[in-house]
Amino acid sequence: MTALTADETPIPAEAEPAELKGGDSVYRHRWSTRLWHWFNALTVFVLLMSGLMIFNAHPRLYWGEYGANADTPWLVIGSTPTTGFLRIGAVQIPTTGVLGRWKDGEGNVRTHAFPGWATIPSSYNLAGARSWHFLFAWLLVVPGLAYWLWSFFNRHIQRDLAPKKGELAPRHIWHDVKEHARLRFPKGPAARNYNILQKISYLGVLFFLLPLVVLTGLTMSPGMNAAWPWLLDLFGGRQSARSLHFIAAFMILGFIIVHLLMVLLAGPINEVRSMITGRYRLPEETEPLPETQP
Amino acid sequence: MIEKMSRRRLIGSLGAGASGLLLAGCDRVGRSPAFQGLQASAEDWTLGAQRLITDRTALAREFTPEQMSPTFRTNGNVMPASAAYQAHVGSKFADWRLVVDGQVARPLALSLDQIRRMPARSQITRHDCVEGWSAIGKWTGVPLKLLLDGAGVKPSARYIVFHCADDFRGTPYYESIDLVDAYHPQSILAWGMNDAMLPIGHGAPLRLRVERQLGYKQAKYVMRVEAVDSLAGMGAGKGGYWEDVAGYQWYAGI
Numbered sequence: 001m002t003a004l005t006a007d008e009t010p011i012p013a014e015a016e017p018a019e020l021k022g023g024d025s026v027y028r029h030r031w032s033t034r035l036w037h038w039f040n041a042l043t044v045f046v047l048l049m050s051g052l053m054i055f056n057a058h059p060r061l062y063w064g065e066y067g068a069n070a071d072t073p074w075l076v077i078g079s080t081p082t083t084g085f086l087r088i089g090a091v092q093i094p095t096t097g098v099l100g101r102w103k104d105g106e107g108n109v110r111t112h113a114f115p116g117w118a119t120i121p122s123s124y125n126l127a128g129a130r131s132w133h134f135l136f137a138w139l140l141v142v143p144g145l146a147y148w149l150w151s152f153f154n155r156h157i158q159r160d161l162a163p164k165k166g167e168l169a170p171r172h173i174w175h176d177v178k179e180h181a182r183l184r185f186p187k188g189p190a191a192r193n194y195n196i197l198q199k200i201s202y203l204g205v206l207f208f209l210l211p212l213v214v215l216t217g218l219t220m221s222p223g224m225n226a227a228w229p230w231l232l233d234l235f236g237g238r239q240s241a242r243s244l245h246f247i248a249a250f251m252i253l254g255f256i257i258v259h260l261l262m263v264l265l266a267g268p269i270n271e272v273r274s275m276i277t278g279r280y281r282l283p284e285e286t287e288p289l290p291e292t293q294p
Numbered sequence: 295m296i297e298k299m300s301r302r303r304l305i306g307s308l309g310a311g312a313s314g315l316l317l318a319g320c321d322r323v324g325r326s327p328a329f330q331g332l333q334a335s336a337e338d339w340t341l342g343a344q345r346l347i348t349d350r351t352a353l354a355r356e357f358t359p360e361q362m363s364p365t366f367r368t369n370g371n372v373m374p375a376s377a378a379y380q381a382h383v384g385s386k387f388a389d390w391r392l393v394v395d396g397q398v399a400r401p402l403a404l405s406l407d408q409i410r411r412m413p414a415r416s417q418i419t420r421h422d423c424v425e426g427w428s429a430i431g432k433w434t435g436v437p438l439k440l441l442l443d444g445a446g447v448k449p450s451a452r453y454i455v456f457h458c459a460d461d462f463r464g465t466p467y468y469e470s471i472d473l474v475d476a477y478h479p480q481s482i483l484a485w486g487m488n489d490a491m492l493p494i495g496h497g498a499p500l501r502l503r504v505e506r507q508l509g510y511k512q513a514k515y516v517m518r519v520e521a522v523d524s525l526a527g528m529g530a531g532k533g534g535y536w537e538d539v540a541g542y543q544w545y546a547g548i
Contacts, residue, residue: 057425069367121321134340227349
């Protein structure tokens with residue numbers, strides 16, 4: 001065996017007090033999770049923003065094998081001489097100033113779908129956006145696969161992410177939903193492990209959204225269509241895959257927004273520090289007594 | 295209240311400033327030669343990975359007539375501006391010749407009639423524009439392999455270049471593919487589209503179909519097929535019009 005085996009991967013339970021209480025510092029995130037997290041924070045944003053620029057080249061989405069200007073899209077971002085709009089099915093939403101019609105840094109009116117502050121590069125450049133997107137796609141997929149395999153090997157997925165017995169019971173999930181809605185987060189030893197909503201979210205991103213976004217991305221490649229024609233059957237054609245790619249990307253963006261919100265609500269310094277050093281301070285069960293404050 | 299507003303404004307402008315800096319940073323990084331070199335490497339990884347998992351003769355999907363797009367839009371140039379091309383349109387391409395030359399043993403000059411009398415292949419395939427749209431149409435033409443074998447491509451050849459009649463502001467359109475794609479069974483020079491003669495808007499008299507790549511590789515108005523050992527001396531050396539002027543990827547299989 002090599003020097004570092006799964007069993008030796010440091011989650012040093014013995015280094016922690018037997019009875020955990022609020023205020024205790026615990027080792028929460030392994031180096032692999034921390035490294036992948038920060039690497040992905042960069043990669044996913046570059047992919048999202050370069051993807052929006054690629055979308056700007058043809059800001060319409062279709063279902064099926066084909067789809068072009070004469071065909072009916074299910075989503076369009078467009079403009080009139082005075083307004084910008086987003087149309088989904090029969091519903092048209094005015095988006096002037098943000099989507100379809102907006103002003104760039106110099107105050108010039110632009111009619112591309114997504115505005116310059118949301119895209120890489122910031123001004124229209126399909127070829128450049130593709131270069132960014134395809135480089136960072138490699139940086140998403142190769143480390144992502146490595147993290148997948150490593151997290152099975154060191155039992156991160158089985159130990160920390162797989163729901164425990166009883167956690168998937170509707171009553172338990174509903175209880176956690178209510179607690180989250182009241183912004184009451186686990187404290188003390190209960191905060192040692194992920195709660196069920198976290199587990200579902202992380203597993204959903206790892207094993208559903210990321211594979212979906214990668215596979216639908218590959219389905220848009222005519223070369224991959226020849227290599228793996230089953231991709232076209234799986235997603236119902238290239239234009240369906242393009243639509244699903246866009247939807248999956250926005251679901252990932254939705255995850256990031258909720259994730260950042262939760263970090264802010266749960267104590268941003270403690271959370272960010274734990275993702276840098278690995279060590280997490282369990283939140284106190286009760287408010288600190290007034291006399292403990294200076 | 296005033297203090298609150300100014301603080302909010304301060305945070306807002308700090309946020310805008312940070313995102314502006316980040317974006318400006320991305321734009322600057324994107325223009326740096328080192329980063330562009332890295333992006334070019336990613337293109338090589340993509341080509342290598344796709345070639346690794348794809349059989350040389352793996353076919354692009356072919357569709358049934360019912361699956362064809364009701365309307366197949368045109369794009370790029372739809373009418374070459376040159377007087378020579380206009381004259382060919384006037385004479386219905388009667389005096390037009392396709393030249394096959396370069397690193398070949400027997401250069402050819404073939405009339406449209408000669409090409410149409412050669413064995414033909416029809417295929418209903420999906421055309422994918424780099425912009426993101428797709429259209430399904432039927433293409434009929436001579437397999438490129440027959441022309442290349444007829445001319446006798448020399449062992450020194452590495453790429454096949456397609457010189458076109460159209461131009462953008464005086465810069466002629468051209469494209470190139472490697473020999474793996476040139477000899478692929480679905481690589482044809484199409485003279486027919488959707489069971490009719492190839493329309494001018496779609497590239498009459500001949501248009502390349504190289505079905506495992508994107509639309510800008512499907513050169514229209516092909517006048518000359520040249521076998522070369524290097525792309526360096528042509529245009530800006532990147533192997534095609536859009537590659538030269540806008541930095542589009544030479545390998546358009548993705």
